[in-house]
Amino acid sequence: MTQEIASELRRLLPTLPAAQRRVARVLLADYPAAGLQTVAKIAERSATSGPTVLRLLDQLGYQGHPEFHQALREELTTQRTSPLTQLNQSAEGPSxxxxxxxxxxxxxxxxxxxxxxxxxxxxxxxxxxxxxxxxxxxxxxxxxxxxxxxxxxxxxxxxxxxxxxxxxxxxxxxxxxxxxxxxxxxxxxxxxxxxxxxxxxxxxxxxxxxxxxxxxxxxxxxxxxxxxxxxxxxxxxxxxxxxxxxxxxxxxxxxxxxxxxxxxxxxxxxxxxxxxx
Known part of the structure:
Protein backbone atom coordinates (compact mmCIF):
# COMPACT_ATOMS: atom_id res chain seq x y z
CA MET A 1 0.00 0.00 0.00
CA THR A 2 1.40 3.43 -0.89
CA GLN A 3 1.34 6.30 1.55
CA GLU A 4 -1.42 8.02 -0.41
CA ILE A 5 -4.34 6.67 1.62
CA ALA A 6 -6.67 9.56 0.84
CA SER A 7 -6.18 9.11 -2.90
CA GLU A 8 -7.02 5.42 -2.59
CA LEU A 9 -10.13 6.21 -0.55
CA ARG A 10 -11.32 8.62 -3.21
CA ARG A 11 -10.64 6.06 -5.94
CA LEU A 12 -12.64 3.40 -4.12
CA LEU A 13 -15.50 5.66 -3.02
CA PRO A 14 -17.88 5.15 -5.99
CA THR A 15 -17.54 1.34 -5.76
CA LEU A 16 -18.08 0.91 -2.01
CA PRO A 17 -21.27 -0.38 -0.35
CA ALA A 18 -23.32 2.40 1.27
CA ALA A 19 -22.13 1.75 4.84
CA GLN A 20 -18.45 1.62 3.88
CA ARG A 21 -18.95 4.75 1.81
CA ARG A 22 -20.13 6.57 4.94
CA VAL A 23 -16.98 5.46 6.75
CA ALA A 24 -14.81 6.63 3.84
CA ARG A 25 -16.48 10.03 3.82
CA VAL A 26 -15.88 10.46 7.55
CA LEU A 27 -12.21 9.57 7.07
CA LEU A 28 -11.85 12.00 4.15
CA ALA A 29 -13.81 14.84 5.78
CA ASP A 30 -11.39 15.01 8.71
CA TYR A 31 -8.25 13.56 7.17
CA PRO A 32 -6.01 12.24 8.65
CA ALA A 33 -7.25 12.94 12.20
CA ALA A 34 -10.39 10.80 11.90
CA GLY A 35 -8.35 7.74 10.95
CA LEU A 36 -6.25 8.09 14.09
CA GLN A 37 -9.32 7.58 16.28
CA THR A 38 -10.47 4.19 17.58
CA VAL A 39 -12.54 1.85 15.43
CA ALA A 40 -15.48 2.41 17.78
CA LYS A 41 -15.25 6.19 17.39
CA ILE A 42 -15.00 5.99 13.59
CA ALA A 43 -18.05 3.69 13.57
CA GLU A 44 -19.96 6.11 15.80
CA ARG A 45 -19.13 9.11 13.62
CA SER A 46 -20.19 7.28 10.45
CA ALA A 47 -23.30 5.69 12.00
CA THR A 48 -22.00 2.24 11.09
CA SER A 49 -20.35 -0.59 13.04
CA GLY A 50 -16.86 -1.75 13.94
CA PRO A 51 -16.95 -4.63 11.44
CA THR A 52 -17.93 -2.18 8.67
CA VAL A 53 -14.93 0.01 9.48
CA LEU A 54 -12.63 -3.02 9.45
CA ARG A 55 -14.05 -4.20 6.12
CA LEU A 56 -13.16 -0.84 4.59
CA LEU A 57 -9.64 -1.05 5.99
CA ASP A 58 -9.36 -4.51 4.45
CA GLN A 59 -10.43 -3.02 1.09
CA LEU A 60 -7.57 -0.55 1.50
CA GLY A 61 -5.15 -3.40 2.05
CA TYR A 62 -4.64 -3.20 5.83
CA GLN A 63 -4.85 -6.13 8.21
CA GLY A 64 -6.62 -4.32 11.00
CA HIS A 65 -6.71 -0.87 12.52
CA PRO A 66 -3.20 -0.87 14.09
CA GLU A 67 -1.60 -1.33 10.66
CA PHE A 68 -3.80 1.42 9.21
CA HIS A 69 -2.98 3.65 12.18
CA GLN A 70 0.74 3.17 11.61
CA ALA A 71 0.42 3.97 7.91
CA LEU A 72 -1.32 7.24 8.75
CA ARG A 73 1.46 8.17 11.17
CA GLU A 74 4.05 7.47 8.48
CA GLU A 75 2.06 9.73 6.14
CA LEU A 76 2.17 12.52 8.70
CA THR A 77 5.95 12.22 8.83
CA THR A 78 6.16 12.38 5.03
CA GLN A 79 3.75 15.31 5.00
CA ARG A 80 6.21 17.37 7.03
CA THR A 81 9.13 16.67 4.69
CA SER A 82 11.04 19.77 3.59
CA PRO A 83 13.85 20.34 1.06
CA LEU A 84 16.31 20.37 3.97
CA THR A 85 15.35 16.87 5.12
CA GLN A 86 15.75 15.58 1.54
CA LEU A 87 18.97 17.45 0.79
CA ASN A 88 21.37 14.60 1.52
CA GLN A 89 19.32 11.83 -0.06
CA SER A 90 21.14 9.90 -2.75
CA ALA A 91 20.90 11.30 -6.26
CA GLU A 92 21.17 7.79 -7.67
CA GLY A 93 18.04 6.31 -9.16
CA PRO A 94 15.68 7.02 -12.05
CA SER A 95 16.44 9.88 -14.42
Missing part, protein backbone atom coordinates in the same frame (compact mmCIF):
# COMPACT_ATOMS: atom_id res chain seq x y z
CA UNK A 96 14.68 13.22 -14.12
CA UNK A 97 12.57 12.38 -17.17
CA UNK A 98 11.48 9.08 -15.62
CA UNK A 99 10.63 10.66 -12.26
CA UNK A 100 8.65 13.54 -13.73
CA UNK A 101 6.83 11.50 -16.37
CA UNK A 102 5.89 8.93 -13.73
CA UNK A 103 4.50 11.67 -11.48
CA UNK A 104 2.46 13.15 -14.31
CA UNK A 105 1.12 9.79 -15.48
CA UNK A 106 0.09 8.67 -12.01
CA UNK A 107 -1.47 12.01 -11.06
CA UNK A 108 -3.61 12.21 -14.18
CA UNK A 109 -4.58 8.53 -14.04
CA UNK A 110 -5.75 8.83 -10.43
CA UNK A 111 -7.91 11.91 -11.01
CA UNK A 112 -11.60 11.27 -10.46
CA UNK A 113 -13.68 12.01 -13.55
CA UNK A 114 -16.57 12.93 -11.24
CA UNK A 115 -14.40 15.47 -9.41
CA UNK A 116 -13.16 16.95 -12.70
CA UNK A 117 -16.72 17.27 -14.02
CA UNK A 118 -17.85 18.88 -10.77
CA UNK A 119 -14.97 21.36 -10.94
CA UNK A 120 -15.62 22.22 -14.59
CA UNK A 121 -19.33 22.84 -13.90
CA UNK A 122 -18.43 25.24 -11.10
CA UNK A 123 -15.83 27.04 -13.21
CA UNK A 124 -18.12 27.46 -16.23
CA UNK A 125 -21.21 28.68 -14.38
CA UNK A 126 -21.54 32.33 -15.52
CA UNK A 127 -23.45 33.23 -12.36
CA UNK A 128 -20.39 32.44 -10.26
CA UNK A 129 -17.28 34.61 -10.14
CA UNK A 130 -14.04 32.62 -9.99
CA UNK A 131 -10.98 33.44 -7.88
CA UNK A 132 -7.73 31.46 -7.75
CA UNK A 133 -4.78 31.74 -5.39
CA UNK A 134 -1.77 29.71 -4.31
CA UNK A 135 1.32 29.63 -2.16
CA UNK A 136 4.95 30.65 -2.64
CA UNK A 137 5.39 28.45 -5.71
CA UNK A 138 1.90 27.16 -6.50
CA UNK A 139 0.57 30.67 -7.10
CA UNK A 140 2.12 30.28 -10.56
CA UNK A 141 -0.42 27.53 -11.21
CA UNK A 142 -3.29 29.69 -9.95
CA UNK A 143 -2.26 32.46 -12.34
CA UNK A 144 -1.89 29.97 -15.20
CA UNK A 145 -5.42 28.64 -14.65
CA UNK A 146 -6.91 32.13 -14.56
CA UNK A 147 -5.08 33.18 -17.75
CA UNK A 148 -6.92 30.38 -19.55
CA UNK A 149 -10.30 30.93 -17.92
CA UNK A 150 -10.43 34.63 -18.69
CA UNK A 151 -10.25 33.87 -22.41
CA UNK A 152 -13.36 31.72 -22.01
CA UNK A 153 -15.57 33.70 -19.64
CA UNK A 154 -15.82 36.95 -17.67
CA UNK A 155 -15.68 37.26 -13.89
CA UNK A 156 -12.41 35.47 -13.18
CA UNK A 157 -9.53 36.82 -11.11
CA UNK A 158 -6.11 35.76 -9.91
CA UNK A 159 -5.68 36.67 -6.24
CA UNK A 160 -2.13 37.44 -5.14
CA UNK A 161 -1.35 36.97 -1.45
CA UNK A 162 -1.61 40.70 -0.78
CA UNK A 163 -5.03 40.93 -2.46
CA UNK A 164 -6.85 38.30 -0.43
CA UNK A 165 -8.60 40.68 1.96
CA UNK A 166 -10.11 42.80 -0.86
CA UNK A 167 -11.09 39.55 -2.56
CA UNK A 168 -12.99 38.41 0.52
CA UNK A 169 -14.81 41.76 0.59
CA UNK A 170 -15.94 41.21 -3.01
CA UNK A 171 -16.83 37.55 -2.57
CA UNK A 172 -20.49 36.50 -2.84
CA UNK A 173 -22.11 33.27 -1.70
CA UNK A 174 -21.83 30.73 -4.50
CA UNK A 175 -18.67 32.19 -6.02
CA UNK A 176 -15.84 29.74 -6.71
CA UNK A 177 -12.44 29.87 -5.03
CA UNK A 178 -9.63 27.67 -6.37
CA UNK A 179 -6.82 27.15 -3.86
CA UNK A 180 -3.43 25.56 -4.56
CA UNK A 181 -1.79 24.30 -1.37
CA UNK A 182 0.91 21.63 -1.07
CA UNK A 183 3.28 20.59 1.69
CA UNK A 184 4.50 22.54 3.71
CA UNK A 185 0.98 23.93 3.77
CA UNK A 186 0.66 27.69 4.23
CA UNK A 187 -1.38 28.98 7.13
CA UNK A 188 -2.33 32.21 5.34
CA UNK A 189 -3.75 30.19 2.45
CA UNK A 190 -5.70 28.01 4.88
CA UNK A 191 -7.15 31.04 6.67
CA UNK A 192 -8.18 32.61 3.36
CA UNK A 193 -9.87 29.40 2.20
CA UNK A 194 -11.69 28.97 5.52
CA UNK A 195 -13.04 32.51 5.42
CA UNK A 196 -14.10 32.11 1.79
CA UNK A 197 -16.07 28.98 2.71
CA UNK A 198 -17.53 30.82 5.71
CA UNK A 199 -18.81 33.44 3.27
CA UNK A 200 -20.50 30.79 1.15
CA UNK A 201 -17.89 30.17 -1.55
CA UNK A 202 -17.53 26.86 -3.36
CA UNK A 203 -13.99 25.57 -2.85
CA UNK A 204 -11.80 23.66 -5.32
CA UNK A 205 -8.47 22.52 -3.89
CA UNK A 206 -5.45 21.38 -5.89
CA UNK A 207 -3.09 19.73 -3.43
CA UNK A 208 -0.62 16.89 -2.92
CA UNK A 209 -1.39 13.21 -2.20
CA UNK A 210 -1.40 13.84 1.57
CA UNK A 211 -4.03 16.58 1.22
CA UNK A 212 -3.81 20.13 2.50
CA UNK A 213 -5.91 20.85 5.62
CA UNK A 214 -8.16 23.01 3.41
CA UNK A 215 -9.30 19.86 1.59
CA UNK A 216 -11.59 19.14 4.55
CA UNK A 217 -13.91 22.00 3.51
CA UNK A 218 -13.56 21.55 -0.25
CA UNK A 219 -16.33 20.76 -2.73
CA UNK A 220 -13.71 19.32 -5.10
CA UNK A 221 -10.24 17.97 -4.33
CA UNK A 222 -7.69 17.35 -7.10
CA UNK A 223 -4.49 15.74 -5.76
CA UNK A 224 -1.19 15.66 -7.65
CA UNK A 225 2.15 14.00 -7.05
CA UNK A 226 5.05 16.19 -5.96
CA UNK A 227 7.80 13.66 -6.75
CA UNK A 228 10.87 15.33 -8.17
CA UNK A 229 14.42 14.53 -9.24
CA UNK A 230 15.75 16.96 -6.60
CA UNK A 231 15.28 17.90 -2.95
CA UNK A 232 12.50 20.29 -3.95
CA UNK A 233 8.95 19.13 -4.62
CA UNK A 234 7.91 19.38 -8.26
CA UNK A 235 4.94 21.32 -9.65
CA UNK A 236 5.06 19.45 -12.97
CA UNK A 237 2.38 16.87 -12.02
CA UNK A 238 0.15 19.64 -10.62
CA UNK A 239 0.54 21.53 -13.89
CA UNK A 240 -0.65 18.40 -15.69
CA UNK A 241 -3.68 18.32 -13.40
CA UNK A 242 -4.44 21.95 -14.28
CA UNK A 243 -4.11 21.17 -17.99
CA UNK A 244 -6.50 18.23 -17.55
CA UNK A 245 -8.98 20.47 -15.75
CA UNK A 246 -8.76 23.05 -18.53
CA UNK A 247 -9.60 20.29 -21.00
CA UNK A 248 -12.74 19.45 -19.04
CA UNK A 249 -13.67 23.13 -18.86
CA UNK A 250 -13.36 23.48 -22.64
CA UNK A 251 -15.47 20.36 -23.19
CA UNK A 252 -18.13 21.80 -20.86
CA UNK A 253 -18.05 25.34 -22.22
CA UNK A 254 -16.77 25.26 -25.81
CA UNK A 255 -20.04 26.30 -27.49
CA UNK A 256 -20.56 29.26 -25.16
CA UNK A 257 -16.91 30.31 -25.32
CA UNK A 258 -16.59 30.40 -29.11
CA UNK A 259 -17.76 34.01 -29.55
CA UNK A 260 -15.57 35.24 -26.71
CA UNK A 261 -12.51 33.43 -28.06
CA UNK A 262 -13.10 34.94 -31.51
CA UNK A 263 -13.37 38.42 -30.01
CA UNK A 264 -10.27 37.78 -27.91
CA UNK A 265 -8.31 36.89 -31.05
CA UNK A 266 -9.60 39.99 -32.86
CA UNK A 267 -8.61 42.30 -30.01
CA UNK A 268 -5.25 40.59 -29.60
CA UNK A 269 -4.54 41.14 -33.29
CA UNK A 270 -5.35 44.84 -32.93
CA UNK A 271 -2.89 45.14 -30.05
CA UNK A 272 -0.13 42.75 -31.07
CA UNK A 273 -0.53 41.90 -34.74
CA UNK A 274 -2.02 38.86 -36.43
CA UNK A 275 -2.22 35.56 -34.59
CA UNK A 276 -0.61 32.77 -36.58
CA UNK A 277 -3.18 30.11 -37.58
Missing amino acids: AAEVLSSGVARSVAELSADELRAASKLLTNPRRSVYATGGRFTDLLADYLIRHLRELRPGVRHVAAGDRVPCLLDLHAGDVVVVFDVRRYQRDTQLFAAEAVNRGAKLIVVTDPWLSPVATDANVVLPASVQAPSAFDSMVPAMAVVETLIGYVLAEYSDKAADRLAEFDRLWSLQHGDIDP
Whole structure:
Protein backbone atom coordinates (compact mmCIF):
# COMPACT_ATOMS: atom_id res chain seq x y z
CA MET A 1 0.00 0.00 0.00
CA THR A 2 1.40 3.43 -0.89
CA GLN A 3 1.34 6.30 1.55
CA GLU A 4 -1.42 8.02 -0.41
CA ILE A 5 -4.34 6.67 1.62
CA ALA A 6 -6.67 9.56 0.84
CA SER A 7 -6.18 9.11 -2.90
CA GLU A 8 -7.02 5.42 -2.59
CA LEU A 9 -10.13 6.21 -0.55
CA ARG A 10 -11.32 8.62 -3.21
CA ARG A 11 -10.64 6.06 -5.94
CA LEU A 12 -12.64 3.40 -4.12
CA LEU A 13 -15.50 5.66 -3.02
CA PRO A 14 -17.88 5.15 -5.99
CA THR A 15 -17.54 1.34 -5.76
CA LEU A 16 -18.08 0.91 -2.01
CA PRO A 17 -21.27 -0.38 -0.35
CA ALA A 18 -23.32 2.40 1.27
CA ALA A 19 -22.13 1.75 4.84
CA GLN A 20 -18.45 1.62 3.88
CA ARG A 21 -18.95 4.75 1.81
CA ARG A 22 -20.13 6.57 4.94
CA VAL A 23 -16.98 5.46 6.75
CA ALA A 24 -14.81 6.63 3.84
CA ARG A 25 -16.48 10.03 3.82
CA VAL A 26 -15.88 10.46 7.55
CA LEU A 27 -12.21 9.57 7.07
CA LEU A 28 -11.85 12.00 4.15
CA ALA A 29 -13.81 14.84 5.78
CA ASP A 30 -11.39 15.01 8.71
CA TYR A 31 -8.25 13.56 7.17
CA PRO A 32 -6.01 12.24 8.65
CA ALA A 33 -7.25 12.94 12.20
CA ALA A 34 -10.39 10.80 11.90
CA GLY A 35 -8.35 7.74 10.95
CA LEU A 36 -6.25 8.09 14.09
CA GLN A 37 -9.32 7.58 16.28
CA THR A 38 -10.47 4.19 17.58
CA VAL A 39 -12.54 1.85 15.43
CA ALA A 40 -15.48 2.41 17.78
CA LYS A 41 -15.25 6.19 17.39
CA ILE A 42 -15.00 5.99 13.59
CA ALA A 43 -18.05 3.69 13.57
CA GLU A 44 -19.96 6.11 15.80
CA ARG A 45 -19.13 9.11 13.62
CA SER A 46 -20.19 7.28 10.45
CA ALA A 47 -23.30 5.69 12.00
CA THR A 48 -22.00 2.24 11.09
CA SER A 49 -20.35 -0.59 13.04
CA GLY A 50 -16.86 -1.75 13.94
CA PRO A 51 -16.95 -4.63 11.44
CA THR A 52 -17.93 -2.18 8.67
CA VAL A 53 -14.93 0.01 9.48
CA LEU A 54 -12.63 -3.02 9.45
CA ARG A 55 -14.05 -4.20 6.12
CA LEU A 56 -13.16 -0.84 4.59
CA LEU A 57 -9.64 -1.05 5.99
CA ASP A 58 -9.36 -4.51 4.45
CA GLN A 59 -10.43 -3.02 1.09
CA LEU A 60 -7.57 -0.55 1.50
CA GLY A 61 -5.15 -3.40 2.05
CA TYR A 62 -4.64 -3.20 5.83
CA GLN A 63 -4.85 -6.13 8.21
CA GLY A 64 -6.62 -4.32 11.00
CA HIS A 65 -6.71 -0.87 12.52
CA PRO A 66 -3.20 -0.87 14.09
CA GLU A 67 -1.60 -1.33 10.66
CA PHE A 68 -3.80 1.42 9.21
CA HIS A 69 -2.98 3.65 12.18
CA GLN A 70 0.74 3.17 11.61
CA ALA A 71 0.42 3.97 7.91
CA LEU A 72 -1.32 7.24 8.75
CA ARG A 73 1.46 8.17 11.17
CA GLU A 74 4.05 7.47 8.48
CA GLU A 75 2.06 9.73 6.14
CA LEU A 76 2.17 12.52 8.70
CA THR A 77 5.95 12.22 8.83
CA THR A 78 6.16 12.38 5.03
CA GLN A 79 3.75 15.31 5.00
CA ARG A 80 6.21 17.37 7.03
CA THR A 81 9.13 16.67 4.69
CA SER A 82 11.04 19.77 3.59
CA PRO A 83 13.85 20.34 1.06
CA LEU A 84 16.31 20.37 3.97
CA THR A 85 15.35 16.87 5.12
CA GLN A 86 15.75 15.58 1.54
CA LEU A 87 18.97 17.45 0.79
CA ASN A 88 21.37 14.60 1.52
CA GLN A 89 19.32 11.83 -0.06
CA SER A 90 21.14 9.90 -2.75
CA ALA A 91 20.90 11.30 -6.26
CA GLU A 92 21.17 7.79 -7.67
CA GLY A 93 18.04 6.31 -9.16
CA PRO A 94 15.68 7.02 -12.05
CA SER A 95 16.44 9.88 -14.42
CA ALA A 96 14.68 13.22 -14.12
CA ALA A 97 12.57 12.38 -17.17
CA GLU A 98 11.48 9.08 -15.62
CA VAL A 99 10.63 10.66 -12.26
CA LEU A 100 8.65 13.54 -13.73
CA SER A 101 6.83 11.50 -16.37
CA SER A 102 5.89 8.93 -13.73
CA GLY A 103 4.50 11.67 -11.48
CA VAL A 104 2.46 13.15 -14.31
CA ALA A 105 1.12 9.79 -15.48
CA ARG A 106 0.09 8.67 -12.01
CA SER A 107 -1.47 12.01 -11.06
CA VAL A 108 -3.61 12.21 -14.18
CA ALA A 109 -4.58 8.53 -14.04
CA GLU A 110 -5.75 8.83 -10.43
CA LEU A 111 -7.91 11.91 -11.01
CA SER A 112 -11.60 11.27 -10.46
CA ALA A 113 -13.68 12.01 -13.55
CA ASP A 114 -16.57 12.93 -11.24
CA GLU A 115 -14.40 15.47 -9.41
CA LEU A 116 -13.16 16.95 -12.70
CA ARG A 117 -16.72 17.27 -14.02
CA ALA A 118 -17.85 18.88 -10.77
CA ALA A 119 -14.97 21.36 -10.94
CA SER A 120 -15.62 22.22 -14.59
CA LYS A 121 -19.33 22.84 -13.90
CA LEU A 122 -18.43 25.24 -11.10
CA LEU A 123 -15.83 27.04 -13.21
CA THR A 124 -18.12 27.46 -16.23
CA ASN A 125 -21.21 28.68 -14.38
CA PRO A 126 -21.54 32.33 -15.52
CA ARG A 127 -23.45 33.23 -12.36
CA ARG A 128 -20.39 32.44 -10.26
CA SER A 129 -17.28 34.61 -10.14
CA VAL A 130 -14.04 32.62 -9.99
CA TYR A 131 -10.98 33.44 -7.88
CA ALA A 132 -7.73 31.46 -7.75
CA THR A 133 -4.78 31.74 -5.39
CA GLY A 134 -1.77 29.71 -4.31
CA GLY A 135 1.32 29.63 -2.16
CA ARG A 136 4.95 30.65 -2.64
CA PHE A 137 5.39 28.45 -5.71
CA THR A 138 1.90 27.16 -6.50
CA ASP A 139 0.57 30.67 -7.10
CA LEU A 140 2.12 30.28 -10.56
CA LEU A 141 -0.42 27.53 -11.21
CA ALA A 142 -3.29 29.69 -9.95
CA ASP A 143 -2.26 32.46 -12.34
CA TYR A 144 -1.89 29.97 -15.20
CA LEU A 145 -5.42 28.64 -14.65
CA ILE A 146 -6.91 32.13 -14.56
CA ARG A 147 -5.08 33.18 -17.75
CA HIS A 148 -6.92 30.38 -19.55
CA LEU A 149 -10.30 30.93 -17.92
CA ARG A 150 -10.43 34.63 -18.69
CA GLU A 151 -10.25 33.87 -22.41
CA LEU A 152 -13.36 31.72 -22.01
CA ARG A 153 -15.57 33.70 -19.64
CA PRO A 154 -15.82 36.95 -17.67
CA GLY A 155 -15.68 37.26 -13.89
CA VAL A 156 -12.41 35.47 -13.18
CA ARG A 157 -9.53 36.82 -11.11
CA HIS A 158 -6.11 35.76 -9.91
CA VAL A 159 -5.68 36.67 -6.24
CA ALA A 160 -2.13 37.44 -5.14
CA ALA A 161 -1.35 36.97 -1.45
CA GLY A 162 -1.61 40.70 -0.78
CA ASP A 163 -5.03 40.93 -2.46
CA ARG A 164 -6.85 38.30 -0.43
CA VAL A 165 -8.60 40.68 1.96
CA PRO A 166 -10.11 42.80 -0.86
CA CYS A 167 -11.09 39.55 -2.56
CA LEU A 168 -12.99 38.41 0.52
CA LEU A 169 -14.81 41.76 0.59
CA ASP A 170 -15.94 41.21 -3.01
CA LEU A 171 -16.83 37.55 -2.57
CA HIS A 172 -20.49 36.50 -2.84
CA ALA A 173 -22.11 33.27 -1.70
CA GLY A 174 -21.83 30.73 -4.50
CA ASP A 175 -18.67 32.19 -6.02
CA VAL A 176 -15.84 29.74 -6.71
CA VAL A 177 -12.44 29.87 -5.03
CA VAL A 178 -9.63 27.67 -6.37
CA VAL A 179 -6.82 27.15 -3.86
CA PHE A 180 -3.43 25.56 -4.56
CA ASP A 181 -1.79 24.30 -1.37
CA VAL A 182 0.91 21.63 -1.07
CA ARG A 183 3.28 20.59 1.69
CA ARG A 184 4.50 22.54 3.71
CA TYR A 185 0.98 23.93 3.77
CA GLN A 186 0.66 27.69 4.23
CA ARG A 187 -1.38 28.98 7.13
CA ASP A 188 -2.33 32.21 5.34
CA THR A 189 -3.75 30.19 2.45
CA GLN A 190 -5.70 28.01 4.88
CA LEU A 191 -7.15 31.04 6.67
CA PHE A 192 -8.18 32.61 3.36
CA ALA A 193 -9.87 29.40 2.20
CA ALA A 194 -11.69 28.97 5.52
CA GLU A 195 -13.04 32.51 5.42
CA ALA A 196 -14.10 32.11 1.79
CA VAL A 197 -16.07 28.98 2.71
CA ASN A 198 -17.53 30.82 5.71
CA ARG A 199 -18.81 33.44 3.27
CA GLY A 200 -20.50 30.79 1.15
CA ALA A 201 -17.89 30.17 -1.55
CA LYS A 202 -17.53 26.86 -3.36
CA LEU A 203 -13.99 25.57 -2.85
CA ILE A 204 -11.80 23.66 -5.32
CA VAL A 205 -8.47 22.52 -3.89
CA VAL A 206 -5.45 21.38 -5.89
CA THR A 207 -3.09 19.73 -3.43
CA ASP A 208 -0.62 16.89 -2.92
CA PRO A 209 -1.39 13.21 -2.20
CA TRP A 210 -1.40 13.84 1.57
CA LEU A 211 -4.03 16.58 1.22
CA SER A 212 -3.81 20.13 2.50
CA PRO A 213 -5.91 20.85 5.62
CA VAL A 214 -8.16 23.01 3.41
CA ALA A 215 -9.30 19.86 1.59
CA THR A 216 -11.59 19.14 4.55
CA ASP A 217 -13.91 22.00 3.51
CA ALA A 218 -13.56 21.55 -0.25
CA ASN A 219 -16.33 20.76 -2.73
CA VAL A 220 -13.71 19.32 -5.10
CA VAL A 221 -10.24 17.97 -4.33
CA LEU A 222 -7.69 17.35 -7.10
CA PRO A 223 -4.49 15.74 -5.76
CA ALA A 224 -1.19 15.66 -7.65
CA SER A 225 2.15 14.00 -7.05
CA VAL A 226 5.05 16.19 -5.96
CA GLN A 227 7.80 13.66 -6.75
CA ALA A 228 10.87 15.33 -8.17
CA PRO A 229 14.42 14.53 -9.24
CA SER A 230 15.75 16.96 -6.60
CA ALA A 231 15.28 17.90 -2.95
CA PHE A 232 12.50 20.29 -3.95
CA ASP A 233 8.95 19.13 -4.62
CA SER A 234 7.91 19.38 -8.26
CA MET A 235 4.94 21.32 -9.65
CA VAL A 236 5.06 19.45 -12.97
CA PRO A 237 2.38 16.87 -12.02
CA ALA A 238 0.15 19.64 -10.62
CA MET A 239 0.54 21.53 -13.89
CA ALA A 240 -0.65 18.40 -15.69
CA VAL A 241 -3.68 18.32 -13.40
CA VAL A 242 -4.44 21.95 -14.28
CA GLU A 243 -4.11 21.17 -17.99
CA THR A 244 -6.50 18.23 -17.55
CA LEU A 245 -8.98 20.47 -15.75
CA ILE A 246 -8.76 23.05 -18.53
CA GLY A 247 -9.60 20.29 -21.00
CA TYR A 248 -12.74 19.45 -19.04
CA VAL A 249 -13.67 23.13 -18.86
CA LEU A 250 -13.36 23.48 -22.64
CA ALA A 251 -15.47 20.36 -23.19
CA GLU A 252 -18.13 21.80 -20.86
CA TYR A 253 -18.05 25.34 -22.22
CA SER A 254 -16.77 25.26 -25.81
CA ASP A 255 -20.04 26.30 -27.49
CA LYS A 256 -20.56 29.26 -25.16
CA ALA A 257 -16.91 30.31 -25.32
CA ALA A 258 -16.59 30.40 -29.11
CA ASP A 259 -17.76 34.01 -29.55
CA ARG A 260 -15.57 35.24 -26.71
CA LEU A 261 -12.51 33.43 -28.06
CA ALA A 262 -13.10 34.94 -31.51
CA GLU A 263 -13.37 38.42 -30.01
CA PHE A 264 -10.27 37.78 -27.91
CA ASP A 265 -8.31 36.89 -31.05
CA ARG A 266 -9.60 39.99 -32.86
CA LEU A 267 -8.61 42.30 -30.01
CA TRP A 268 -5.25 40.59 -29.60
CA SER A 269 -4.54 41.14 -33.29
CA LEU A 270 -5.35 44.84 -32.93
CA GLN A 271 -2.89 45.14 -30.05
CA HIS A 272 -0.13 42.75 -31.07
CA GLY A 273 -0.53 41.90 -34.74
CA ASP A 274 -2.02 38.86 -36.43
CA ILE A 275 -2.22 35.56 -34.59
CA ASP A 276 -0.61 32.77 -36.58
CA PRO A 277 -3.18 30.11 -37.58
